[in-house]
Amino acid sequence: MMKTTLLSIIAGLLALGSPALLAQEASTNKPPAAVHKNAAQTDKRLEAIGLTRADLKGLTPDERKAKIKQATETKVTELKAKETAGTITDQEKKQLAALQRRLDHPKKPAVSQ
Numbered sequence: 001m002m003k004t005t006l007l008s009i010i011a012g013l014l015a016l017g018s019p020a021l022l023a024q025e026a027s028t029n030k031p032p033a034a035v036h037k038n039a040a041q042t043d044k045r046l047e048a049i050g051l052t053r054a055d056l057k058g059l060t061p062d063e064r065k066a067k068i069k070q071a072t073e074t075k076v077t078e079l080k081a082k083e084t085a086g087t088i089t090d091q092e093k094k095q096l097a098a099l100q101r102r103l104d105h106p107k108k109p110a111v112s113q
Contacts, residue, residue: 048095049075072099 046052049071056064079096082088088096 049099069103072103075099076103 043053046056046068049068051068051071056067059067076096076099079088079092079099082092083096
């Protein structure tokens with residue numbers, strides 16, 4: 001009888017504690033995935049305009065913004081020249097449209113700090 005009561009108490013304590021452990025585990029796993037996803041997106045955007053993180057390292061936020069804007073404008077000029085020559089691909093057309101939107105409406109910074 002005492003053994004059954006003791007097992008029941010232990011089972012109850014385990015049942016009460018397990019949701020808290022799962023919640024803690026889930027909350028600690030999410031931020032690194034989000035950071036990794038943003039880093040990957042940033043790398044992809046920089047690559048599209050011919051830059052890397054190393055190119056921006058050590059620059060002030062204003063210098064970074066200016067360098068990104070200059071690289072974007074250079075890429076847009078290059079893609080417009082291809083468009084004029086009639087040698088632009090569908091992928092490059094999409095890239096040109098996206099870069100032009102970014103220049104026209106810079107709502108978010110291109111690189112997270």
